[in-house]
Amino acid sequence: ASKMGNETAKAELGRATWRFLHTMTLRFPDHPTPEQRTTLSTFFHSFALLYPCGECANHFQELLKELPPQTSSRMAASLWLCSAHNRVNKRLGKAEFPCDKLDETYDCGCGPDPSASTNDKAATP
Ligand code: FAD
Numbered sequence: 001a002s003k004m005g006n007e008t009a010k011a012e013l014g015r016a017t018w019r020f021l022h023t024m025t026l027r028f029p030d031h032p033t034p035e036q037r038t039t040l041s042t043f044f045h046s047f048a049l050l051y052p053c054g055e056c057a058n059h060f061q062e063l064l065k066e067l068p069p070q071t072s073s074r075m076a077a078s079l080w081l082c083s084a085h086n087r088v089n090k091r092l093g094k095a096e097f098p099c100d101k102l103d104e105t106y107d108c109g110c111g112p113d114p115s116a117s118t119n120d121k122a123a124t125p
Contacts, residue, residue, distance in 0.1 A: 010053055017051070018085060023108045025077040037071035044069045063087055078102055 029036060048064050051057040063084055070080035082099035089096060 005053075010056075013053065014056070019106070021047075021081055022078070022085070022102065023106045025081045026074065026102060026106050027108060027110075027113060028071075028074045028077045030074045032071060032073065040071045040077060041069045059088070059091070060084075 025040075028040060032040070044064065048057060048060045051060060067080065067084055067087070070076040079099055079102075082097060082102055086096050086099075088094075
């Protein structure tokens with residue numbers, strides 16, 4: 001790799017990663033257990049340390065300090081990630097994404113989540 005890096009590869013990695021992250025938060029339970037909430041928060045803090053683009057990782061670590069991951073529900077986590085991605089978009093001069101379009105943009109192709117309905121039953125009286 002050159003000193004300047006490879007912008008095409010960096011953008012490709014970014015698109016694939018954002019797709020994974022948004023799809024993941026949109027599959028997070030509506031009523032997460034305390035353990036699931038901790039797992040999601042820990043995931044993002046580890047992710048920020050491990051993301052392969054060092055410049056991106058450093059910025060994302062700073063972003064997490066300002067905007068800590070929201071883990072109280074699927075919608076809270078999904079909207080938090082949408083805002084975080086919009087912060088990155090702004091810094092890179094990209095357009096703001098409308099966060100009310102998340103559900104129609106991301107389809108994991110995995111059908112209904114059996115563990116989600118179990119959690120809903122457990123959390124609903
Ligand atoms: P992307 O930003 O990759 O988005 C892909 C698609 O997601 C868009 O086409 C749109 O359909 C949708 N989308 C856009 N915004 C949102 C949103 N807010 N919520 C939900 N969906 C949305 N690149 C750098 O050059 N410097 C950096 O410092 C940098 N930091 C990064 C940090 C992280 C954590 C990640 C994952 C990537 C980072 N990148 C960085 C890469 C950069 O964010 C883009 O992925 C890359 O530039 C490709 O941009 P894109 O225009 O194809 O759209």
